Amino acid sequence: TAAEAAKKAFITTRIGDVRLLIGIILQWRGAGSFDIQEIIHFAEGGGYGETYLTVTMLMLFAGAAGKSAQFPFHVWLPDAMEGPTPVSALIHAATMVVAGVYLVARMMPVFDVALVARDVVLYIGLTTAALGATLGLVTSDIKRVLAYSTVSQLGFMFVALGVGSVTAAMFHLFTHAFFKSLLFLGSGSVIHATEEQVVETLGGLRRKMPATTTLFVIGSLALAGIVPLAGFWSKDEILLVLQDGAGFGPFVILAATAALTAIYTTRLVLLTFFGEPKDQAAYDHAHESPAVMILPMALLALLAVIAGFVALDPVGRALGFTGGIGEVVFTQGHEGHAFKLDATIAIGATVSALAGIVLGFIYWSGTAERAVRARQWSPEFHDLLVNRYYIDHLYQFTIDRVVLGLATVVAYFDRWVVNETGVDGSAQGISFAGYRLKFFQTGRIPNYALAMAIGVIVLALVAVGRT
DSSP, X not given: OHHHHHHHHHHHHHHHHHHHHHHHHHHHHHHSOOOHHXXXXXXXXXXXXXXXHHHHHHHHHHHHHHHTTOTTXXXXXXXXXXXXXHHHHHHHHTSHXXXXXXXXXXXXXXXXXXXXXXXXXXXXXXHHHHHHHHHHTTOOBHHHHHHHHHHHHHHHHHHHHHTTOHHHHHHHHHHHHHHHHHHHHHHHHHHHHHSXXXXXXXXXXXXXXXXXXXHHHHHHHHHHTOTTSHHHHHHHHHHHHHHHHHOHHHHHHHHHHHHHHHHHHHHHHHHHHSSOOSOHHHHHHOOOOOHHHHHHHHHHHHHHXXXXXXXXXXXXHHHTXXXXXXXXXXXXXXXXXXXXXXXXXXXXXXXXXXXXXHHHXXXXXXXXXXXXXXXXXSXXXXXXHHTGGGHHHHHHHIIIIIIHHHHHHHHHIIIIIIIIIIIIHHHHHHHHHHHHHGGGOOOOHHHHHHHHHHHHHHHHHHHHHHO
């Protein structure tokens, strides 16, 4: 439900926020300032100890990972798809989920000093990119597929930051905003038209929604990294800097992840817009969205086509900057680099994306039996993906057995020790003492006289004993 998704997002991001706060305090304790430039100068001057700085930047990155849904904090973002689709388009493109990327980019000069922490950024980004792409292969909800896509693409950005390339990361953030917003608005158009968002129950919508289909396909091709759309240029730049900065292994993993991106994107398009309708009622209800919904998608589609060209020197010079995309995509204290295009990587990335599209067509076009065979190819692995690597189950088990168990013990202690014994026991003890002492207050003069006489005798005996 929406309420459960909100609680999950709140709690998950708060875990990262606590670590972010710790990182901020540690930075201030070392540099004596919250000013980013002063912190950068202090770190570059060797003011922080190596271990101290590493811990500080890991805490800072944990906060960024929480905001940007990186492993192991990625679980909140797909569930957040319970919210309205236009809001999803906005937060995935320009607000909260990219805030973590910007934070790490802004602090990149400090990460360049804390190389261990920067390596953690690289491998967490690599893990998240692959994890999100594989989960997108089996997800049924159209918005959740796009959510896992966002998780994966944010991983691409962190990979670029993990090898110190602010330009590649921020350039991909820039291009990703256009085609991901387009895809979310396209999914909203589908949901509006069919009142259905499970892709296995859709199909054949290209005949009822030609404009939405065309625009959604453009966004999907940009996400897959097909030349010359925006996603090609920025994703190619990330692969290039990764090859130069991290070597062959991480490069192969990310290149394979890029191919998986093309596969799950093709699956999404085919199951939604092509083939035959699976739910006749939803198909009969379908209709093209009004112009007020199509126009924003058309503008975003245009940007998804042309945004990548700003990386090219002739276009950049025409726009007024001479140093390529690196002149405008950088952070203060960490200059950007000019865009580089490696023909081998560009061709390889394109072939990989096209191969992914072809593989997607093989498995998900035509009859539904092919999709069934895809599940039967490795049922154990399919179940692993459907259950999201059991990470959510692990978290739920931890909450049920550890957190709730500890809460039960604390609640028992609070009730029976603090309240019953401490608070209520003290009150009852005083009440009991008052009840007993009231018998000494009889209100009769002979009793008081007797008590006074006894007191005088006791005092006299004490005095005699001392003498």
